[in-house]
Amino acid sequence: MCPARNTGNGKRGYIIPIGGAEEKDDKPVILQKFFDLCGGPSANIIVIPTASKLGRIGSQYMEIFDEFGAAHVDYIKVENRDDCGRATILNKLDKATGIFITGGNQLRLSTILGGTPLAKKLRYLNAHGIHIAGTSAGAAIIPEHMIAGGSTGPTPSESGVVLSPGLGLTNAIMIDQHFRERDRLDRLLTALAYNPFACGMGIDEDTAVFIDPDDMLEVVGSGAVTVVDPGDLKYSSIGEARHGETISLINARLHILTSGSKYNIATREPFIE
Amino acid sequence: MCPARNTGNGKRGYIIPIGGAEEKDDKPVILQKFFDLCGGPSANIIVIPTASKLGRIGSQYMEIFDEFGAAHVDYIKVENRDDCGRATILNKLDKATGIFITGGNQLRLSTILGGTPLAKKLRYLNAHGIHIAGTSAGAAIIPEHMIAGGSTGPTPSESGVVLSPGLGLTNAIMIDQHFRERDRLDRLLTALAYNPFACGMGIDEDTAVFIDPDDMLEVVGSGAVTVVDPGDLKYSSIGEARHGETISLINARLHILTSGSKYNIATREPFIE
Numbered sequence: 215m216c217p218a219r220n221t222g223n224g225k226r227g228y229i230i231p232i233g234g235a236e237e238k239d240d241k242p243v244i245l246q247k248f249f250d251l252c253g254g255p256s257a258n259i260i261v262i263p264t265a266s267k268l269g270r271i272g273s274q275y276m277e278i279f280d281e282f283g284a285a286h287v288d289y290i291k292v293e294n295r296d297d298c299g300r301a302t303i304l305n306k307l308d309k310a311t312g313i314f315i316t317g318g319n320q321l322r323l324s325t326i327l328g329g330t331p332l333a334k335k336l337r338y339l340n341a342h343g344i345h346i347a348g349t350s351a352g353a354a355i356i357p358e359h360m361i362a363g364g365s366t367g368p369t370p371s372e373s374g375v376v377l378s379p380g381l382g383l384t385n386a387i388m389i390d391q392h393f394r395e396r397d398r399l400d401r402l403l404t405a406l407a408y409n410p411f412a413c414g415m416g417i418d419e420d421t422a423v424f425i426d427p428d429d430m431l432e433v434v435g436s437g438a439v440t441v442v443d444p445g446d447l448k449y450s451s452i453g454e455a456r457h458g459e460t461i462s463l464i465n466a467r468l469h470i471l472t473s474g475s476k477y478n479i480a481t482r483e484p485f486i487e
Numbered sequence: 488m489c490p491a492r493n494t495g496n497g498k499r500g501y502i503i504p505i506g507g508a509e510e511k512d513d514k515p516v517i518l519q520k521f522f523d524l525c526g527g528p529s530a531n532i533i534v535i536p537t538a539s540k541l542g543r544i545g546s547q548y549m550e551i552f553d554e555f556g557a558a559h560v561d562y563i564k565v566e567n568r569d570d571c572g573r574a575t576i577l578n579k580l581d582k583a584t585g586i587f588i589t590g591g592n593q594l595r596l597s598t599i600l601g602g603t604p605l606a607k608k609l610r611y612l613n614a615h616g617i618h619i620a621g622t623s624a625g626a627a628i629i630p631e632h633m634i635a636g637g638s639t640g641p642t643p644s645e646s647g648v649v650l651s652p653g654l655g656l657t658n659a660i661m662i663d664q665h666f667r668e669r670d671r672l673d674r675l676l677t678a679l680a681y682n683p684f685a686c687g688m689g690i691d692e693d694t695a696v697f698i699d700p701d702d703m704l705e706v707v708g709s710g711a712v713t714v715v716d717p718g719d720l721k722y723s724s725i726g727e728a729r730h731g732e733t734i735s736l737i738n739a740r741l742h743i744l745t746s747g748s749k750y751n752i753a754t755r756e757p758f759i760e
Binding site for chain 2: 215216217294295296319321322324325326328329333358359360362373376377378379380385407408409410411412444445447448449450451452453454
């Protein structure tokens with residue numbers, strides 16, 4: 215789906231995909247920055263642990279934001295599609311200043327949330343100023359077009375990626391996570407080869423991009439973000455490739471951005487500070 | 488990408504995906520209805536034959552619309568990504584009342600048009616009242632999420648479909664073509680299983696759906712349209728499936744609609760006449 219439209223005068227909330235395995239104990243800079251953005255001591259943060267089947271993951275993040283000193287922290291228990299329409303669950307989001315989607319399996323998120331009132335409400339809230347962060351699978355689900363799976367390595371190939379519709383908070387980027395750790399350049403390039411309209415973001419572990427309401431992003435964390443801009447792409451061979459064949463891509467632009475670097479998604483310009 | 492926003496008071500144009508192999512000589516009801524919709528004798532129709540590498544396909548459709556008596560018929564020659572930004576090509580669309588995208592290979596369309604000024608202009612024109620029809624690959628490219636390939640048969644499976652970003656004239660439906668002829672229920676169901684937000688339309692050959700500006704569609708032609716509405720889906724197992732494994736889908740709704748039948752995509756209601 216598309217991002218929701220802002221029907222008032224305010225701005226969209228931040229969108230914050232995290233590459234997974236972000237530091238939680240010693241100097242948790244990413245989680246701390248999210249907490250500060252959501253209002254610090256006045257933050258009201260709701261955790262969505264649906265991607266994971268592990269019962270503890272929701273309370274783990276609640277403890278972290280609680281220790282930071284948030285005014286209110288809660289989670290919503292969403293385990294099937296019916297849960298996504300329950301008023302008791304949807305109402306918990308009404309006073310949130312920030313929403314955090316945990317890791318796990320992004321297809322669990324898309325199959326449970328896709329097309330439900332909860333998915334619609336998340337798009338609405340983000341369009342009306344509420345910040346939404348997601349780590350690992352929670353980052354994968356953020357864009358209109360989600361990388362659901364794929365192969366591993368540097369070279370793009372005809373069947374190198376599995377795409378699925380995502381949550382649709384943004385359609386300007388495609389996201390991959392655990393990027394360097396799981397050697398995923400191939401699947402990000404394959405995803406962009408199909409239709410070079412979006413900008414690719416390969417996000418390392420313990421690394422996040424904080425995308426502001428004007429689509430300027432800042433890199434935060436210990437790793438890097440690999441930006442692949444196919445805006446001036448001259449050619450992609452995926453239309454002619456045989457099953458599994460390596461594909462050609464001519465004239466993509468590549469940036470590796472580390473903490474503090476900025477990138478304007480709208481104009482496709484990087485700023486190194 | 489998302490559909491463009493209408494910035495004036497008018498309505499969106501019709502969106503007309505055709506299942507391929509539409510009748511061209513004896514009673515060409517689909518092409519005739521498209522021609523009438525575009526203004527009949529005052530129609531100005533532009534053909535986009537980019538999906539095909541066959542040189543003749545553009546002139547074949549031009550001859551048909553010319554014989555119907557259109558005021559003006561032309562085609563645009565778009566063979567690479569640079570062509571999609573040329574003013575001489577973009578300007579040809581300015582006075583169009585209808586645009587027709589031929590068959591061929593939908594990945595040729597998405598890799599050449601995706602993210603270019605031509606793709607943006609097509610979304611803009613449709614949002615501002617210009618009708619856009621596409622047959623076969625030209626139908627596949629229409630929605631936000633495009634079926635680019637997949638397996639054949641009735642049963643959905645973990646790797647049963649290849650999705651790619653499409654042109655984005657609508658995000659309410661997913662389209663498959665040559666539906667009965669190529670036995671494609673599996674790949675349509677697999678596509679919906681990933682994220683059940685859209686409604687699936689499996690369109691047989693010589694069959695079209697004319698989607699009006701209010702998202703009411705009418706079936707035209709000799710075959711059927713298989714509508715799969717996952718709105719009340721209770722469960723999809725694709726998040727847990729192993730590679731290639733058959734997947735479960737609980738509670739999808741199915742309609743088979745023939746010529747004259749209508750379906751409201753917004754409310755998901757069929758009307759048999």
